[in-house]
Amino acid sequence: KAHGVQFAFIRAGLRGYESGTIYEDTRVRENLEGATSNGIPVGMYFYTQAATPKEAVEEAEMVLNIINGYDVTWPIVLDAELENSSTSRTKDLTARQRTENAIAFCERIRLAGYKTMIYGNLRMLCGEMEIEKLEEYDKWFAQYFYLPRYPYEFGIWQYSSTGRVSGISGDVDLNLAFRDYGAQEG
DSSP states (O other): OTTOOOOEEEEEEEEOTTTOOEEEOTTHHHHHHHHHHTTOOEEEEEEOOOSSHHHHHHHHHHHHHHHTTSOEEEEEEEEOOOOOOTTOTTTTOOHHHHHHHHHHHHHHHHHTTOOEEEEEOHIIIIISSOGGGGTTSEEEEEOOSSSOOOSSOOSEEEEEEEEOOTTOOSOEEEEEESSOTTSOOO
């Protein structure tokens, strides 16, 4: 917080791209406690490799179980990225299937009363998903070069994956939020 961090997104977990096994991030609770105890508003994300809407809901349920008892005021995000492996179990999903999975995750999160969002880059959001069916969900757009080039509205821009933050060793993703997701809606 002393470094100027105004919010943080914490990885809740991920699904193995080959096995489909779902994993909780080994430091998720430590990160949640560290951020919230220092007054940093938090959101969560899950790195999806869901092959079906049922698996996407399973991922959402994992996040909801992890955050039980924590003050999560920023969105719970579906991190949708392509796995660049010929052995990925999701490599042949259609845009329609990826979109259905994203909707299943987001609707489960909404049903629990949380804000939700979809993270991705231009290729994922506009080429690997049916973006017109995802308009009602806020976007967290990743682009590390130049100014963001994305033809749709987005609420957060991830502009670097090599940032530095005092108190954290190694690279840190840096983001700009264009709205205060912690503010009460009204």
